[in-house]
Amino acid sequence: MDFKYIAKVFSRFFLVVLTIIIVINVMYHVVSDGIKQIETIETTNGSIMRTVDSVATLIRNEYAIEKEKDAIFGYTASDGQRLAKKAKVADLYEDSEKNRELIEKIDTWEEELGVLQSAQNLESSYTVSSIEKRINETFLEFSLACDAGDKKLCDSLSSDIRIYSAIKELKNGHTDYKEETRRLEKQISDAYGELGKASSSVKSDRAGYFYTECDGYEEFFANINLDSVTLDELLTIDDAEPNDTNNYIGKIVEDYTWSIIVPLSSQESMEFQIGGKYEVCFSSGTTLDMTAKRIVRKTGREEAFIILTYDKIPEDFSFTRYQPVSVCFEKFEGFKVPLSSIRYLDEYEGVYVLHGNVIEFRRVKILAVEDAYALCDASFSASDGKYKSLKFYDKIVVKGEGLYVGKIIN
Numbered sequence: 001m002d003f004k005y006i007a008k009v010f011s012r013f014f015l016v017v018l019t020i021i022i023v024i025n026v027m028y029h030v031v032s033d034g035i036k037q038i039e040t041i042e043t044t045n046g047s048i049m050r051t052v053d054s055v056a057t058l059i060r061n062e063y064a065i066e067k068e069k070d071a072i073f074g075y076t077a078s079d080g081q082r083l084a085k086k087a088k089v090a091d092l093y094e095d096s097e098k099n100r101e102l103i104e105k106i107d108t109w110e111e112e113l114g115v116l117q118s119a120q121n122l123e124s125s126y127t128v129s130s131i132e133k134r135i136n137e138t139f140l141e142f143s144l145a146c147d148a149g150d151k152k153l154c155d156s157l158s159s160d161i162r163i164y165s166a167i168k169e170l171k172n173g174h175t176d177y178k179e180e181t182r183r184l185e186k187q188i189s190d191a192y193g194e195l196g197k198a199s200s201s202v203k204s205d206r207a208g209y210f211y212t213e214c215d216g217y218e219e220f221f222a223n224i225n226l227d228s229v230t231l232d233e234l235l236t237i238d239d240a241e242p243n244d245t246n247n248y249i250g251k252i253v254e255d256y257t258w259s260i261i262v263p264l265s266s267q268e269s270m271e272f273q274i275g276g277k278y279e280v281c282f283s284s285g286t287t288l289d290m291t292a293k294r295i296v297r298k299t300g301r302e303e304a305f306i307i308l309t310y311d312k313i314p315e316d317f318s319f320t321r322y323q324p325v326s327v328c329f330e331k332f333e334g335f336k337v338p339l340s341s342i343r344y345l346d347e348y349e350g351v352y353v354l355h356g357n358v359i360e361f362r363r364v365k366i367l368a369v370e371d372a373y374a375l376c377d378a379s380f381s382a383s384d385g386k387y388k389s390l391k392f393y394d395k396i397v398v399k400g401e402g403l404y405v406g407k408i409i410n
Helices: 003-037 097-125 128-147 151-171 178-195 218-222 231-235
Strands: 039-042 044-059 062-066 072-075 081-083 088-093 200-203 208-211 248-253 258-265 277-282 287-297 303-310 322-338 342-345 348-355 358-363 366-370 373-376 395-399
Touching: 044 277, 044 366, 044 373, 062 218, 072 097, 088 248, 097 151, 097 178, 128 151, 231 287, 231 303, 258 322, 322 366, 322 395
Parallel strands: none
Antiparallel strands: 039 395, 044 258, 044 322, 062 248, 072 088, 081 208, 088 200, 208 248, 258 303, 277 287, 277 322, 287 303, 322 373, 342 348, 348 358, 348 395, 366 373
């Protein structure tokens, strides 16, 4: 047997195998390095909003309905109900300890009923995560209002928290509140039955929408002429003393058009135009497109106000006098692109994208920048150059080394 020949054959065989292993290893590292060096995200839509955050004063043509002092009464009209002139709003009952206890129970049950009804009406507007966020935000606002000693705002936010908590229960599997609603309605009905016959009633002296909640500022704000009110008058608006609400049984709002007065800086007021539509987000989560009625400012003064109006009464909207709001004066919508991916090529602004396995350049037109993102015009068409414009679903390169047009990524 020729051992030298066999040794020679095995030597060549091992050399071939070693060469193949080396080639495979080199190719693996080339490919894996290429993969590791490239990270992409798909082009998605986004928006950026420029806002003014403030505390708005809510204004309506509202008039308080007076009652006999310390009278015991039960409402016959519900919040938001449209009433004719001289319509009955409440029945008065004999002043006794039993009747006072019954009325107190009725008020508590009607408040609970209102919370459940509001939760059912608003439930579809929230997701599990968004209602959790809304609850946390409202708790923070409640804490700040309590620290500031704003009792009215605390009461309003406390009611909002109850509604949001009821919505959370619905989101977490509570099918509905039908059983609870029926129970409360029966308790209220039975309590009114125990009250017996009313001794007299209270009627409205004008037509409009009825509301039970009064803050004592009804006549004061109703008498403000929003078409002529001056900057100095608006600056002293919070100095007014409210009337004693113990003499009120409720109020009538004459029409469905209402306004908010929003304090801001003179410089911020320059961003608004009279007659323009602006998106207003209230602390309750309600967002409305309101019209700028007036912009009140004065040369040489830092303070200013914008008066916004709305011609509808939104369902389950809180008409609390003072409300935190965020007014959007500019909104951009388009492609949301990480700022780190913006590049410049041949004096063009754009991004590298991975098209198949080839690197290409796509031009963009930046509309606005916020935090770590740029918002780019989705309708931009790059027809004046050799590079195409960015499109929806393009794979934007957010991480890569040695990029150039035509580079092949294995």
